[in-house]
Structure formats: structure tokens, C-alpha cells
Amino acid sequence: MTPVPLRRARAAAERLAKQIRIRSPQDIELEDIAWMFGARVERGDLPGAHARLARIGDRAVIRLSSRVADPGAERFSIAHEIGHIVLGHDTPASDAVCEPTPRADTREAEANAFASELLMPEVLVRRRCEVSPVSFEVVRELARDYQVSLLAASLRFVELTSERCALVFAKQRRVVWVARSKSFGAFIPAGMALDQSSVAIDFFTKGSLYDGCQPVPADSWLEQSGAGDVEIMEDTATIPEMNAVMALLWIPERVAGRLERT
Ligand SMILES: [Zn+2]
Numbered sequence: 001m002t003p004v005p006l007r008r009a010r011a012a013a014e015r016l017a018k019q020i021r022i023r024s025p026q027d028i029e030l031e032d033i034a035w036m037f038g039a040r041v042e043r044g045d046l047p048g049a050h051a052r053l054a055r056i057g058d059r060a061v062i063r064l065s066s067r068v069a070d071p072g073a074e075r076f077s078i079a080h081e082i083g084h085i086v087l088g089h090d091t092p093a094s095d096a097v098c099e100p101t102p103r104a105d106t107r108e109a110e111a112n113a114f115a116s117e118l119l120m121p122e123v124l125v126r127r128r129c130e131v132s133p134v135s136f137e138v139v140r141e142l143a144r145d146y147q148v149s150l151l152a153a154s155l156r157f158v159e160l161t162s163e164r165c166a167l168v169f170a171k172q173r174r175v176v177w178v179a180r181s182k183s184f185g186a187f188i189p190a191g192m193a194l195d196q197s198s199v200a201i202d203f204f205t206k207g208s209l210y211d212g213c214q215p216v217p218a219d220s221w222l223e224q225s226g227a228g229d230v231e232i233m234e235d236t237a238t239i240p241e242m243n244a245v246m247a248l249l250w251i252p253e254r255v256a257g258r259l260e261r262t
Helices: 004-019 030-036 071-086 106-119 122-129 136-146 150-160 201-205 253-261
Strands: 039-044 051-056 059-065 164-171 174-180 214-217 231-239 244-251
Touching: 004 071, 004 106, 004 122, 030 039, 030 071, 039 071, 051 071, 059 071, 071 106, 071 150, 106 150, 122 136, 122 150, 136 150, 136 231, 150 164, 150 174, 150 231, 150 244, 201 231, 244 253
Parallel strands: 039 059
Antiparallel strands: 051 059, 164 174, 164 244, 214 231, 231 244
């Protein structure tokens, strides 16, 4: 069940998308949307932060670091700061790292939920998330069409799909966080060491990754007894600037029953 503040944030973005008649990704003109709320977008030096929101009376300035080179990441930063304005948050000090990742701070999580819904409206995107087989290939298309990072698109995909899949973010050979689809079922704990038979571990041991989705023993990721007899699918992608790897796990329908029975 989605926590209430996040539902409120998504609902606010949905209302806005309806109001400005977003019917395709090209309609999501973030600087125009910011201007609707009295905010100007500026780029410049911003030591130690990706984005900052400053209020001057009823005007606001969304200042972006010119160091953020990825246009997808920049779009997420702008949408996130618009979220703070629309949701009536007090001026946050700064968004040191403005990423679409799960955040412990409620206001940050709300601004992320708002940004994700504004940049990839559920009404436009849900149908694209109902695909099988699941792999980064479909997520990359989503990222390209909606001009967001692969990370943002992956999180949105996992949130909306009815397939059993999970996005694992790993650094230093350990799981940092996991986002699961509603039907995934299995639990993968943060802090878990990557299994030697996973594909993701190769990034840390060999410095390279197999290109494309491949079958792995289910027990390289899941704890269910008997999971070793079943194979699930694992696709991987690196985020070099974070020295991190993402693994997209998918439990195909044909093996789901065998996992659930054990
Ligand atoms: Zn923020």
C-alpha cells in the first residue's frame, strides 16, 4: 500500500498534468510549468548540490548546477523542485543529490513521487510497462521517449508493471536498496552481499558485465527454499559515475508457481 503523503504527491502531479493537457512526452515543458508557479530556472555554479530552490516573496528560483551534464537528470531535478513548490514544502536548504532513488525524508520522497508522475504520467506510461519479457531494453525506450535517466525510468517501470520484477541498486558488492513491483513477493534485504552466481557481481569482480538479460539460479537472489532449482532472469546496467550497478530481476510466470509452492 502506498503511503498517504506519496499518494497525495502523485495526485497533485496528476491534477497538474490534466490541467495543462499533457498528452505526450513533448507536452512536458518543465521550464514553462515552473513559470506557472512563479519559478524561474537558472543554471550556474552550485557547490555541493545538484539543485536549489530559493524563494523571494511569491517568486522562486530553481537553480541548477551546470555540472549536471545528463539532460535526464536535469529534468528530474527541475520536476523535483517544482514538486517542493506545488506541495507547499518550506524552502529546502538544498538538494545535494537530486536522484529519483528511495529517500528516507518524507518531503524528499514526496518531491520524487511528484517528479516521477509529472515526467512519466501513469495514464501514458502504464501500458508500456505491461510487457513480457522484462528487460532493460524496454526500460531504455521509456527513458529515451520521456527524456529521463535509466534509473528514473526503471523505478517507474517497477512501480507500474504487473510483472514480478525488482530493481536492485548495488555498490561495493552489496545491495544498497531494492524497489519491488507489487507482485514480486520475495524480499531482498539491503546490505545483502551479492551472490557469486549473480550477473551483477561481475561488475565488481571483473570490471565488466554480460550484455543482455540472462537466466540465473533463483537462489542467487532469493532465499526461498528450493529456489536453486528454478531460474529467474537478470539484466544489468552500470551507473559509472556512481560506481554502481543496477540489476533488473524478473520472475517469469512459468516459474512463479514453482517458487511460490516451495
Ligand atoms: Zn528536494
